[in-house]
Amino acid sequence: MQIMSEKGAAGGGLRERKKRATRAALAEAAVRLAAEHGAEKVTVEAISAAAGVSVRTFFNYFDTRDDAFVVIDADAGARMRQAVLDAPAALSPLEALREAMVAELAEAEQQHELWRLHAQVLHASPHLLVRSLGAHMADETELAEAIAARIRAGGRPATASVPGAVPGPGSDEERRKALDLYPRLLAAVAGTAVRTSVEHWYARQEEGAFLDVFQEVFALLAAGLPAPPAPPA
């Protein structure tokens, strides 16, 4: 089994490291084979053989063959949430979210060749693209909860002192509801920024600049957001 650059949270035991390596090897083999022959023509047997494990073992790591094409990094979502929660308290929720995403995307860009193949595979079969979008969206929901937790915990009501921010003539009830919705809106904007910039990056085949594009898109979308409502309490 080919040793891979073990990324992510450096695990402790040898067992866990080997499991992560096997999982990564399977995912990478799946993507490379799919990019070459087309996802539909790649059997689980071929993926397993390329990763050096048995077919049965493949299904110990992935519930479905398609998962190997879609879920390249299983715990990226968890890392994102943790990064949002661990961000310095001085950052507004929006800034914390942006920094967390920039860090995650920067890490992913270190393997941009694999990610380009990944995008190519998804682009080639709409079926897989839908699965990927769904997984992305499920992560987004959990991310919204992490944002909400951060807002509840953190003392600062974000960028409350922005000059353009209207205090809002809403009642306390309205502000409470808006406060419930704000994390979702934030997560939706962030997700839209990611998808849009990935799409742009994939369309133009220029190498670098991806993070710059993301930052710009994020800023433009975020310009449409008001400061979060002040808590009614």
Add this chain to the structure above:
Amino acid sequence: MQIMSEKGAAGGGLRERKKRATRAALAEAAVRLAAEHGAEKVTVEAISAAAGVSVRTFFNYFDTRDDAFVVIDADAGARMRQAVLDAPAALSPLEALREAMVAELAEAEQQHELWRLHAQVLHASPHLLVRSLGAHMADETELAEAIAARIRAGGRPATASVPGAVPGPGSDEERRKALDLYPRLLAAVAGTAVRTSVEHWYARQEEGAFLDVFQEVFALLAAGLPAPPAPPA
């Protein structure tokens, strides 16, 4: 084969009507069986038998067994886009979008029992929920393009005369990019409103009020949006 209330755009030929009826019968049978026995325990054979067709015919209508659980209304997305395009020119993009969604959701609510079962099935198997989210998101992308087309075609730059709308000190270049992004942001907000209100509606088991909840969530989320940027030309 059980005759179903043929909904949607009343098709012309008898052939198309029968095809839609068969498709609806299969989807409904799938959802009802899944709600009763659990989606994983429902075979294609059972669904086909319940709808009165052969197993092979099932696969003439759905690429996958799971599609029958997920895609209850195949052309809802197309209707949405058409409604957005056909909305009176006096409406802003935001208003046109809201009216289109309200109309669509109102129609769906006429079969709220089936939709409740549908939500229950998705809720029971995260696997299917992800698929549904992905399909929803793919529709959202196409919806954004319809919105963009409407903005390009329609004469009015939307609610440009809103008092709170800042003209924005951005350059023409920035406004052009923001204009490209605005439809996506709008679609994202609308999608978030739908998912949030559906979630709320499913959590509380109260009967009516769904459309009211949606309108409120939509308004609260939209409050975070600025007027669309004026075209640079």
Add this chain to the structure above:
DNA sequence: TGCAAAAATGCACGTCGTGCAAAATTAAGG
């Protein structure tokens, strides 16, 4: 009614995905 197009069906076949039990590997001590 007769004819052509479209849809439904049956059948065969390869692949997927799972339960179960046996074999191999690992961590921890004596």
Add this chain to the structure above:
DNA sequence: CCTTAATTTTGCACGACGTGCATTTTTGCA
């Protein structure tokens, strides 16, 4: 170094999924 318990890998069998192809049935129309 060797033993032992826990974890992981693997093989095997089996039901279900999904597809290609030829055939039969149904529909639309003259």
